Structures are given as structure tokens and as C-alpha cells.
Amino acid sequence: MAGHNPWPNEGNTGHIWDEDIRELDNPPPLWWMLAFYAGFVMIVFYAIYYPTIPLANGFTKGVAGWTAVKEYQESYNELKAWRKAKFADKEEALASKPLSEIMKDEDLKLYAVATSKMLFGDNCAACHGAGGMGNPNFPVLADDDWLWGGHINQIYASIANGRVGNMPARGLMGNLTDDEIEKVADYVMALSEGKGNDPSVAAGKAIFAKGMCVACHGPTGKPVAPNGAANLTDKIWRFAPVNDGSCTLMNEQTQRDAVVRTIKYGVNVKKNGHLIDCTRRAVMPSWKPRLGEKDVKRLAIYVHELGGGQ
Amino acid sequence: MSEQHRDGTRASLLDEYEVNSKTLEDIGVEILPVNTGKTVHAKRIPGHYRTLKWIAASVWLTLFFGPYLRWNGHQAILWDLPNRQFHFFGITILPQDIWVLAMILLFFALLLAAVTAIAGRVWCGYFCFHTVWTDVFTWLEEKFEGPPAKRIKLDQQPLNWEKIKVKLPKHLVWLLIGFATSFSFLAFFTDSFDLWKRLFHLDLGKWEWLTLIGLGLATYFFAGFMREQVCIGFCPYARIQGAMIDEATIVPTYDKDRGEPRAQMKERNAYVRKLLQQYKAKGEEEKLMEQFLAEGMDERAAKKKVQETLRQRANEEADHHFGDCIDCHLCVDVCPTGVDIRLGQQFGCITCGLCIDACDSIMEKIKKPKGLIRYASLDDFLGKETPKWYKRPRVLIYITVMTIAAGLLLWKLTHLSPIDVKALHDRAPLFVQMSDGTIQNKYTVKIVNKTPNKMMAKITVEGPKGLVFLTDRVVPVEPGTVGQAIVRVRLPKSALKNGRAPIRIIVQDQNHPEIRTTYESVFIGPKR
Known part of the structure; x- marks a missing residue:
């Protein structure tokens, strides 16, 4: 590409590459030029019809009143209406049928699960984790351990009305000493390993009865009926050691520390209307007022299907 | 390399030509004429290649009779688009196996390349x-309207009337x-x-309707009116195949050395007469007469x-003076694309061999x-030695790829599984600890039924000792559809090695117990 031009009369622009590839200056075809000028004419119409000219305090709105957001909204409403019409019978069935009947209808059940994914992600996953995988000290929903029962109606009740965990500090009488707490903690640890009758934890077992732990956790460490109290005989811990700053009085290192803290400070223990230091927080809000009955039903089915329910 | 100009730019070979516009013609490339004008009315004469052409054309009869073949009460060849199935006699191909189709396409694409490299545009x-179709259409034209001159x-x-x-x-x-063509085409897609x-x-x-009418009219229009213009004007394969031909490819060629200088019989006879007069003038007649009389003839x-x-x-x-071509123009008259083969191989030539006949x-x-x-x-x-076709690298490469494609195809068709199973491992959560201390994984098992019968798929899971599964x-599973099931698998922590354990998901059709397949998956748990 330089001054030397072997084709001086051909009308090229003088841009020559690789010896012989050159740029010519041929006029475009007439039809093309006409379309080009027609394009200019169209600009005027567009400028009048659509928002176009920027002004000091905004822009011309155009005679059509068109905006991108409006167009989007219209398309979205169209889609929503289409969906509503398409699944109207299923939604109707979800709203009117009792849960026990819905659970028998495989098709409806799958529909409920499919339409709950977003609801769960928006409202539940913040605490219970994606897919119900749990978070530290928020219950896992995908396992087989249910504090308030894993039946579909129990799950519905938990979501609809919420649940508040409740465990007194230092036993039901509030009179367990630090030494007694250490002993009962040993007993609870042994229970989880299936060694509740071991002579080495006999002292703890006695305190378990004395402290009236049996009232909620059951005589064997397993609640007689679901009441929010943890099953102490299984391998799942409701509260794991987590130093999240909610406790200034002790430092949890092991699972045993966590058990000690729970017994010492209880769950949701209040004094003068305020939660005491180190007490466990365990509150599930009530969702029925927020989501309505139909969506709660839907979510109950979803949660039931996560872990297989009971 | 070209030398440098004084101003530093390189000189171009094209500088030698004193023209401003350098089209192909200007730089000495001969452009052979193609027929783009009036209708080509080719003569039809019998011959070896004519027969061959009819035999090859009869392959297309399968288009017309194919849809009526039956197999086990079904149409033997059926592209069932609404149900996403392709039936070919006993074989049913579902979208999962559609790569088989890619292998078929690959095979035929390479077959085209190999054949073209060996013997030119055999396909064309x-x-x-x-x-x-054009051949059949012009054959009918001759039946109805008579020979080319009359047409x-x-x-x-x-x-007029x-x-x-x-x-x-x-x-x-x-x-x-045209209707028969489009209808037969359509009949491959529906019963x-x-x-x-x-x-x-x-x-x-x-x-x-659109296919029936559109394709029918297109057949009528292209085979009846466009004819050789399709090959010359807009068929891409004509160009692609032209590029596959090399020096060792055999194509119908005019032997210029033997044929030239061409002369018509009239010219030839005049030349012979001239020679005879010359002999007479030279007294050759008398010389020979004496010789024969001396030999004792009467x-x-x-x-x-x-x-x-x-x-x-x-x-x-005269034979020595002229070539063998008597310039009778018959080779041009019979050409369906109207080219003159004597000008050499050219892109209008579809190598049909009719000029040879x-x-x-x-x-x-x-x-x-x-x-x-x-x-x-x-x-x-x-005068060069042409290597045998099986010794030419490009042909060998084409054939190798063809063999691979055909091999894969055969392997797939003989191993076409009647059932396809995939298990998707749930990721959120990857695993869950159960109350008895075991670990649970969740899988979504998808079962594709490729048989024509309803399947009752029984799922079992095998793995390390202590494995429990719930499903x-x-x-x-209805024929040609996908069934789905959730499978929950539980394993004790002790069965895991480094947080993993291999498991096998086995699916068996209870209606036909011989249909059984195994899916290898992995079970995931905590590392400690």
C-alpha cells in the first residue's frame, strides 16, 4: 500500500494490498441508493413517531407513546395470561382439593413441585439452603429427621403457621448446676452413639430424668410424638457448634460444647422481653398470611418431596 | 519472488500486462462458452452410456415405491416427525441416536468425493x-413432440390451437x-x-398441501423448463465436484491429437479427389499399369x-493430413447441457458420457x-503413468473416512439398545446425612423406551455393602417416550472411599426381562 499504482486508470482508491488486491470506487446500484435515500426520509417519520430527540430536561416522547419497558410489560402480561389459561385447571385443583388427595394425583403433585422451585428459592432457601440442603443451625429439609413431623399435613402446618422453638435454660426447673449439665451432656452424646445405657453415663441419665428433659425429649431421648424437640438418639444434631457472635459467654469448639450451650441457655429463652445471651434462636415465620393457602400447599408438597417425607 | 520498485513496493507479476482492468480473460484464462440462452433440444441416440444412464436412473424408482413397503404392519421407511422417530424396516431411531444420520450423511458426502476423484461427476x-428427472422429461417430450428438429x-x-x-x-x-414426486416425498413422512x-x-x-403443491410445481418447473440451467447456473455441487477433479481423474475427453485438424467428409473427399488428380498428372497411373501388366495380369x-x-x-x-474428427457435430447435438466437449473439460459438462456414445x-x-x-x-x-485409483492418497483418505463412518453406523445398528438410561445426580444438596448416620444421595433416573411396546421399568441399585435404595x-414408560423416577440411595459412611463410592443403577423391563441396562454412577458423601 503505497504511492505506486499499477492501475492508474481503473478508478481504484489507491489502496492496494498483496500486490493486486485493491479497493475500487464503484458506485452502488441505483436501487441501493434509492433505498438509502428512502432511509433518510424514514428517519423523519421515526423521529416523530418514537422517542428520539434528547432535550435539556428529557427527550421528545413521540406520538405513539412507545417505550421499551411498556412493550416488555405488554409481552410479559401476554405470557402471564397464556400461562394462567393453560394451567387454570391445575391451579384450581391445587386450591380446592385437600392435600391428601393432591398427593395421590401424581400429575398434580409433579405440577406442584415444578411450580414451587422459584417460591422455595425466593422464600425458603435463604435459611434452609438450595434444595433444602440446610445451613448451620437451620434444619436440613432433605433428610428424614422432622422436628415437627414429616407428614404432609404436619409440613403444611409448619409452613402455614410457623414454628417457634422452645427449650428452657438449665432444665425444665431451671435448676441444673454446671456440673450436672456436663454430666447430662455426656449422656446426650452417648445417646447419639447408641450407648445411652452405658454405666459411665448413668449419672447423666439420672439428671436427664431429674431435669425433666424427658417431658419433651421422651424417656429414651426420642420424642414420643413430634413436638419440636430434637430426637437425641439419632445422628443429626439440631445445633452444631457455630461461633456466629450470638454467644459471648462461651466458645463452642466441639459438638459437645454445642450441646452444653443449648442445655445451659435453652432455645428462645427471654428475660424482660429480650432474648438472653447465648440462647439459641429457632424461629420459623408463618407464611400463610404472606403467600396464601395455595402457595403454602404447593410448598408443603415440594418440601415433602425433597427428602421423601414420612 | 518479485523484485522491488524504486519506491519500496514490490512489483506485481500483473505489471507486465498493459491493461487497466484485469479480468480473467485479460490475463489469458480461456472462458469456455456455456449455454445460457435458448432451450437445449438434445438428440437421443442409443448406446452403452445411454443404457447405463437408464439403469442408474432406475435407482430413483425407490422414491415412488418406497412408501408402500410394509414391515411388521408398519410402513417400512417412515420419518415420523411428530413423534420424533425414524423407522427403517425393523430399526427405530430416536433423537438420541440421531448421530447415526450424521454418519450416513458423512458416508455419502465422502462417497461423492471419492467417486468424483476417480471418475469425475458420476453423480451429476x-x-x-x-x-x-430432466432426462425423463425430455424423453417424454420426444415421445409427444418428435425429434429435436421438429421441436x-x-x-x-x-x-395457436x-x-x-x-x-x-x-x-x-x-x-x-411432479405430483407423483411430491406425493411420494410426502409419503415418507406419514403413512x-x-x-x-x-x-x-x-x-x-x-x-x-404446501409441500405437495410447492414441490410438485418445483419439479415441473425445474425439470421441464430450467433443465441444464440448474447445473450451469445454480447447483453448488457442480462447482464442488469440479474442485474435486484432478489430473488423475478420468472424465469424458476429446482426443485432440487424434481428432485434429478436423474436417467434414465433403472437405475430405475433395482432398482425396485433388490427390487423385495429382497422381494422374504425375503419371502414377501409367507406372502402376506397367507394373501390374508385367506381373502377368490381364x-x-x-x-x-x-x-x-x-x-x-x-x-x-488424407488420413495423415486430417484428424479423425469429421466435425459431424453429433457430440454437441446429443449433449443435454449443450456443451462442445471438443473444447476440453468444462464446468457445463456433467460427464454423462452421451457424447461418447x-x-x-x-x-x-x-x-x-x-x-x-x-x-x-x-x-x-x-503420456504420464496414472496411478491405480487405490494408490492415490486422496482416494485413500476419502475411503478411510468412509470406512470409519460405515463402521460406526454398522456398529450402532447392530448394537441399537432398546432402552436408554441416564441418571442425574441431584446437586443441591449433593448428599444428606440421615438420622441413622447413613448418607443419602438423590438421583433422577430417565428411561427412554425405544421399543414399540409399553415398558414396565424396574429399577434396582447395586453398590458397596450396606446400600439401601428407595424408589x-x-x-x-410408553413407547418412544421418556419415563422418570426419583431414586434415593443410602450408604453408611464406612462404605465410602475418599468420599465416593461407585454404584450401578440397573433398569429392567418387566414385560421383556431380556431388555436390561446398567448405568454406572457415583455416590458422593463427606470426605471424612
Whole structure:
């Protein structure tokens, strides 16, 4: 590409590459030029019809009143209406049928699960984790351990009305000493390993009865009926050691520390209307007022299907 | 390399040409003429290649009869698009196995390349549906309107009732063939007998009508009117195949050395007569007469022998002077694309061999050896040794790829599984600890039923000791659909190595227990 031009009369622009590839200056075809000028004419119409000219305090709105957001909204409403019409019978069935009947209808059940994914992600996953995988000290929903029962109606009740965990500090009488707490903690640890009758934890077992732990956790460490109290005989811990700053009085290192803290400070223990230091927080809000009955039903089915329910 | 100009730019080879516009013609590339004007009315003469062409064309009869073949009560060849299935006799191909189709396409693409590298545009000349349909259409034209000369005359006539009377039957038959073509095409996609029934009830769908009418009219238009213009003007394969031909490819070629200088018989005879007069003037007749008389012949026999000898000598001399081509133009007259093969291999030539038939028939008449136009390669004419086709690298590479494609195809067709199973491991959560201390993983198992019967799929899971699984034991799967089941698998922590354990998900059809497949998956748990 330089001054030397072997084709001086051909009308090229003088841009020559690789010896012989050159740029010519041929006029475009007439039809093309006409379309080009027609394009200019169209600009005027567009400028009048659509928002176009920027002004000091905004822009011309155009005679059509068109905006991108409006167009989007219209398309979205169209889609929503289409969906509503398409699944109207299923939604109707979800709203009117009792849960026990819905659970028998495989098709409806799958529909409920499919339409709950977003609801769960928006409202539940913040605490219970994606897919119900749990978070530290928020219950896992995908396992087989249910504090308030894993039946579909129990799950519905938990979501609809919420649940508040409740465990007194230092036993039901509030009179367990630090030494007694250490002993009962040993007993609870042994229970989880299936060694509740071991002579080495006999002292703890006695305190378990004395402290009236049996009232909620059951005589064997397993609640007689679901009441929010943890099953102490299984391998799942409701509260794991987590130093999240909610406790200034002790430092949890092991699972045993966590058990000690729970017994010492209880769950949701209040004094003068305020939660005491180190007490466990365990509150599930009530969702029925927020989501309505139909969506709660839907979510109950979803949660039931996560872990297989009971 | 080119030298440098004084201003630093390199000199171009093109600088030597003193032209401003350097089109191909300007730089010395010969552009051979192609017929883009009036209709080509080719003569039809019998011959070896003509027969071959009919045999090759008969392959297309399968298009018309294919849809009526039956297999086990179904249509044997059926592209069932609504159900996403392809039936080929006993074989059903579902979208999961659609790569089989890619292998078929690959095989035929490479077959095209290999054949073209060996013997030129065999596809164009003998098998291409456009060539075949055009051939049939012009054959019918000859039946209805007579030989080319008559047709050309008819074309020049003004449009009147007589002309219409001659032309109308041809167009009706053409349209009929167009309809048969589009209908047969359509019948591969839906049940053919049902299609006939629906056609008579005028009960076809929108796309069916559109295909039937559109493809039918396209057949009529392209084979009846566009003809060789399709090959010359817009068929991409013509160009692609042109690029696959090399010096060792055999194509119909005119033997220029033998044929030139060409001369018509008139010119030849005049030359012979001139020679005979020259002999007479030189006194050759008397010389020979004396010789024969001396050999003891009687006068009459000797006189006859003298004439014969001189004529033979003159003919030999004329043969030496002229080439074998008598410029009869028959090779051009029979060409369906209207090219003159004597100008050399060119892109208008579809290598159908009809000019070879034409030339051979003439060579037979004038008692010259056949093969003035023959299948030969450029190397043959240059006197080079042409390697055998199986020794040419490009042919070998094509054939290797073809073999791989055909091998994969055969393997797939003989190992076509009637069932396809995939297990998707749930990721959120990857695993869950259960109350008894075991670890649970969740899988979504998808079962594709490729059989024509309903499947009752029973799912079992095998793995390390202590494995427990929970699922809907039997999943009903309709033919050609996908069934789905959730499987929960539990393993004690002790069974895991480094947080993992291999498991096998086994699916068996309870209706046909021989249908059974295993899916290898992995079980994931905590690392400690």
C-alpha cells in the first residue's frame, strides 16, 4: 500500500494490498441508493413517531407513546395470561382439593413441585439452603429427621403457621448446676452413639430424668410424638457448634460444647422481653398470611418431596 | 519472488500486462462458452452410456415405491416427525441416536468425493435427481413432440390451437410426474395409504398441501423448463465436484491429437479427389499399369487394381493430413447441457458420457477405431503413468473416512439398545446425612423406551455393602417416550472411599426381562 499504482486508470482508491488486491470506487446500484435515500426520509417519520430527540430536561416522547419497558410489560402480561389459561385447571385443583388427595394425583403433585422451585428459592432457601440442603443451625429439609413431623399435613402446618422453638435454660426447673449439665451432656452424646445405657453415663441419665428433659425429649431421648424437640438418639444434631457472635459467654469448639450451650441457655429463652445471651434462636415465620393457602400447599408438597417425607 | 520498485513496493507479476482492468480473460484464462440462452433440444441416440444412464436412473424408482413397503404392519421407511422417530424396516431411531444420520450423511458426502476423484461427476451424469428427472422429461417430450428438429420448429411457431394440442399432453404428463414426486416425498413422512385416503377427502394439513403443491410445481418447473440451467447456473455441487477433479481423474475427453485438424467428409473427399488428380498428372497411373501388366495380369484386372491402389493411397494420405474428427457435430447435438466437449473439460459438462456414445457410433460408420471421445485423465493424454485409483492418497483418505463412518453406523445398528438410561445426580444438596448416620444421595433416573411396546421399568441399585435404595419400584414408560423416577440411595459412611463410592443403577423391563441396562454412577458423601 503505497504511492505506486499499477492501475492508474481503473478508478481504484489507491489502496492496494498483496500486490493486486485493491479497493475500487464503484458506485452502488441505483436501487441501493434509492433505498438509502428512502432511509433518510424514514428517519423523519421515526423521529416523530418514537422517542428520539434528547432535550435539556428529557427527550421528545413521540406520538405513539412507545417505550421499551411498556412493550416488555405488554409481552410479559401476554405470557402471564397464556400461562394462567393453560394451567387454570391445575391451579384450581391445587386450591380446592385437600392435600391428601393432591398427593395421590401424581400429575398434580409433579405440577406442584415444578411450580414451587422459584417460591422455595425466593422464600425458603435463604435459611434452609438450595434444595433444602440446610445451613448451620437451620434444619436440613432433605433428610428424614422432622422436628415437627414429616407428614404432609404436619409440613403444611409448619409452613402455614410457623414454628417457634422452645427449650428452657438449665432444665425444665431451671435448676441444673454446671456440673450436672456436663454430666447430662455426656449422656446426650452417648445417646447419639447408641450407648445411652452405658454405666459411665448413668449419672447423666439420672439428671436427664431429674431435669425433666424427658417431658419433651421422651424417656429414651426420642420424642414420643413430634413436638419440636430434637430426637437425641439419632445422628443429626439440631445445633452444631457455630461461633456466629450470638454467644459471648462461651466458645463452642466441639459438638459437645454445642450441646452444653443449648442445655445451659435453652432455645428462645427471654428475660424482660429480650432474648438472653447465648440462647439459641429457632424461629420459623408463618407464611400463610404472606403467600396464601395455595402457595403454602404447593410448598408443603415440594418440601415433602425433597427428602421423601414420612 | 518479485523484485522491488524504486519506491519500496514490490512489483506485481500483473505489471507486465498493459491493461487497466484485469479480468480473467485479460490475463489469458480461456472462458469456455456455456449455454445460457435458448432451450437445449438434445438428440437421443442409443448406446452403452445411454443404457447405463437408464439403469442408474432406475435407482430413483425407490422414491415412488418406497412408501408402500410394509414391515411388521408398519410402513417400512417412515420419518415420523411428530413423534420424533425414524423407522427403517425393523430399526427405530430416536433423537438420541440421531448421530447415526450424521454418519450416513458423512458416508455419502465422502462417497461423492471419492467417486468424483476417480471418475469425475458420476453423480451429476447418472444419479442426480435433477439430471434423471430432466432426462425423463425430455424423453417424454420426444415421445409427444418428435425429434429435436421438429421441436425447434414447433417452438418457433406462433401460439395457436395446433401448437397447444401438441404441447398440452406433455405438460399434463409433466405435472403428473411432479405430483407423483411430491406425493411420494410426502409419503415418507406419514403413512402412505392414509395419505392417499386423506388426499381424496381433501383433508391434508397446511404444510402437507404446501409441500405437495410447492414441490410438485418445483419439479415441473425445474425439470421441464430450467433443465441444464440448474447445473450451469445454480447447483453448488457442480462447482464442488469440479474442485474435486484432478489430473488423475478420468472424465469424458476429446482426443485432440487424434481428432485434429478436423474436417467434414465433403472437405475430405475433395482432398482425396485433388490427390487423385495429382497422381494422374504425375503419371502414377501409367507406372502402376506397367507394373501390374508385367506381373502377368490381364488389362481389365490391372486397370481396376490401379484405381483401387491409388484411391487407397489417397485415402491414407488424407488420413495423415486430417484428424479423425469429421466435425459431424453429433457430440454437441446429443449433449443435454449443450456443451462442445471438443473444447476440453468444462464446468457445463456433467460427464454423462452421451457424447461418447455419439462419437463411437460415427467412428463405427466411418470405420475408424472408437474412443475419439473417451473416459481418460489429463495424465493419460500427457503420456504420464496414472496411478491405480487405490494408490492415490486422496482416494485413500476419502475411503478411510468412509470406512470409519460405515463402521460406526454398522456398529450402532447392530448394537441399537432398546432402552436408554441416564441418571442425574441431584446437586443441591449433593448428599444428606440421615438420622441413622447413613448418607443419602438423590438421583433422577430417565428411561427412554425405544421399543414399540409399553415398558414396565424396574429399577434396582447395586453398590458397596450396606446400600439401601428407595424408589417407585416400577415405572411405566410408553413407547418412544421418556419415563422418570426419583431414586434415593443410602450408604453408611464406612462404605465410602475418599468420599465416593461407585454404584450401578440397573433398569429392567418387566414385560421383556431380556431388555436390561446398567448405568454406572457415583455416590458422593463427606470426605471424612
